[in-house]
Amino acid sequence: FPMIFPTQTLPPPPAVTPPTTTEAPAEVPIVENKVRVHQSLLQSSSNAVEVNLASADLTSLTSALNQEAQKSNPSGSLAEVSLNDANGPLDASKFLSAVFPELSVDNIKSLFDEDFTAGLFYDQDEVWAAYILKLAPNANPADGQTFSTILETSKNLPNLFLSSPGTPSAGGFKTGQVSGLSSRYLAYSKKGSALSFTWMNDRLLISTNYAAAQKIAANLISQ
Secondary structure, three states, X not given: OOOOOOOOOOOOOOXXXXXXXXXXXXXXXXXXXXXXXXXXXXXXXXXXXXXXXXXXXXXXXXXXXXXXXXXXXXXXXXXXXXXXXXXXXXXXXXXXXXXXOOOOHHHHHHHEOOOOEEEEEEOOOOEEEEEEEEEOOOOOHHHHHHHHHHHOOOOXXXXXXXXXXXXXXXXXXXXXXXXXXXXXXXXXXXXXXXXXXXXXXXXXXXXXXXXXXXXXXXXXXXX
């Protein structure tokens, strides 16, 4: 029998490959880069423009404002200038630290809201810069008053002007009024150059011209 019916070797069973488990890729959290939206503190203006700064420094800031000042606008008009840097609307802390390098950015952030309003006022001869800052929600108004008083002693006050205001008055800062509100002002030798700090509730108006301060004071959005 073995010669007629030789022993057959059964083939090995086919290899079974276990199914491959494919792991789902880990979910990468999406981080939203929220850009702050500028909200004007002015009720209205003759016109409004947006300006992109090359960088958040004094040279770029002054250059951008001077470029806008070359545009023709009627005497007595007010133009709002929205200043932007690479991250969106320029922060008040960056603006103030550029104008006053001696100031601490952290102190500015704790005192003022990052959103501020810049404007240009046109008279018959010149264009004057003005800025409106708003206290941060948790800031102490007394600290704001102290802040503006400290600014009076800064050697960098001329940086607020578009061009040299000349020589400051020998008498220094004096107390006056802007639209019935107490104001501290410093006159300079160049015609029309008068720097003023005026508090209007929680807003600080910094103006380089008296007529500009009056125009803006009458045009602020009420609380």
